[in-house]
Amino acid sequence: MKTTLVGSYPIPSWLRAAPSREALTDATSVVFALQQRAGIELLTDGELSRFDVNHPETNGMIEYFVRPLGGVRASVTRSDVARFAAQPHLGFRARPAGVVTGELDEGTLDLVGAYRAARAVATGPVKFTVTSPYMLARTLLDEHYGDLRSLALAIARVFADQVREIDADVLQVDEANVPGRPEDAALAAEAINIVLDAAPGTPAVHLCFGNYNGQRVQTGRMHELFEFFAALRADHVVLEAARHDTDDLKILAELDTLRFGIGVIDVKDTQIESADVVAGRIERAAAWLGDPGRIEYVHPDCGFWILARSIADGKIAALVAGRDRYLGR
DSSP states (O other): OOOOOSSSOOOOOHHHSOOOOHHHHHHHHHHHHHHHHHOOEEEOBBTGGGOOTTTTTTTSHHHHTTTTSSSEEOOOOHHHHHHHHOOOOOOOSSOOOOOOEEEEOOOOOOOOHHHHHTTTTTTTTTTEEEOOHHHHTTTTTTTTSSSSHHHHHHHHHHHHHTTOOOOSSEEEEEEOOOOGGGGGGHHHHHHHHHHHOOOOOOOOEEEEEOBBTBBOOOOGGGGGGGHHHHHHSEEEEEOOOSSOOHHHHGGGGGOTTOEEEEEOOOOTOSOOHHHHHHHHHHHHHHHHHHHHHEEEEEEESSTTTTTTTHHHHHHHHHHHHHHHHHTTT
């Protein structure tokens, strides 16, 4: 039962104030080192290179991936906004992340370069994260493909071409939209699997119900997503569970093809958990899964980017201490 983070870490104030390539390298080194000192076994780069001051509510989870793509217009007009608002879309998003005007290609997106830059200063096994093609497709105004499936699969194929060169220990696809639209479970899984199948390392999926300024924006239930889980070609699924309804999570015991990462740190609460609280959450998860061996990782519910660094660091220490308490170390 190893520890990891979901992906993001708070942007250091000195990097935010004076961003540069050198400062980014230094900050990434710091994020790796502090995780390793705390005892985290699978490290993340903190997703520091993705931060966009103009889109702080998603910390680069969307714009970073779609705006560089060939076939996407990043400038959005008033009429684009009106057309986007007239169709079903993310309820918490008023503007499209971009406008799809032609066949998609990688454009200037360089996930391989971002991974290699992080890997060069990493101090242990590394997880690299990519946003779900399905989720990204729903943030775009499509004026070319004509249907959501074609757009999502086009994004997936572009990502897969780059993921093949990313030899991270774990390649994680982040999906925070399908919990609110379980009727799209088959489509979301189809697009995500294209990316997972391309990963040289261990494929994983992070599923959450949204984390926008500490708010949970999706209202779905786990049992509605059984088809989604069953269709994934992943080694494990990284779940938020620290504040999730325990009864709703029990359905996962029936998914004998998957192992799990279990969220045991509440990122929407600034109080730092005790080791006993974390150990209790692990024990609860082991009980409803029926086998603690199915818990491959324990981690926070979601990324840490919304928290102050002092709180995030305290929660990282609590994560490791709670895991060790549960294992009797």
